[in-house]
Amino acid sequence: GESVGLHLPTLSVQEGDNSIINCAYSNSASDYFIWYKQESGKGPQFIIDIRSNMDKRQGQRVTVLLNKTVKHLSLQIAATQPGDSAVYFCAESKEGGKLIFGQGTELSVKP
């Protein structure tokens, strides 16, 4: 069936370290994926996206990797900061643009 799942519910890292958040998806026909950050009491905030014709995309301090062979997506955050503490969701864009979200990974950054 359609689903997007995350490997770990929580991730704790030291400030300054790199963070890696993983996500698996089940629909091999999916062609567009997005990572969102959600802070407590706020709406999801767009971080970075990637289309299936790409393996990697970089933004400011963030990199998304897509492995279509194993249907796996990851978000890498370089030099993690306390302000990066939040819940991170991967989302798969379906027909019409509706998003299928994973359960989320809570990132906690220790000073």
Add this chain to the structure above:
Amino acid sequence: NAGVMQNPRHLVRRRGQEARLRCSPMKGHSHVYWYRQLPEEGLKFMVYLQKENIIDESGMPKERFSAEFPKEGPSILRIQQVVRGDSAAYFCASSPSSGWSAFFGQGTRLTVV
């Protein structure tokens, strides 16, 4: 350029009352999506609308829930005869077209007492 605006931010309703949640998309965005988020869960798609049209309502409960996006004014998510299980955060997102990433509002937190 204002983002997606939702109001109210918090809404308390007694069981059996009606809840109306409003969403004004970003300027230039004609695609609106509504999602529901239960505590400590991911967002679940409810409905996708364009101006005056419901495109996909596959995530909407069959009863009590309705949505509209009129030619003028905000999109409205309406919940009739609310029950405690309707308590959740409801998020609206908009995009300029279906192939682009959607931007979210801050949500309306509905509490049914």
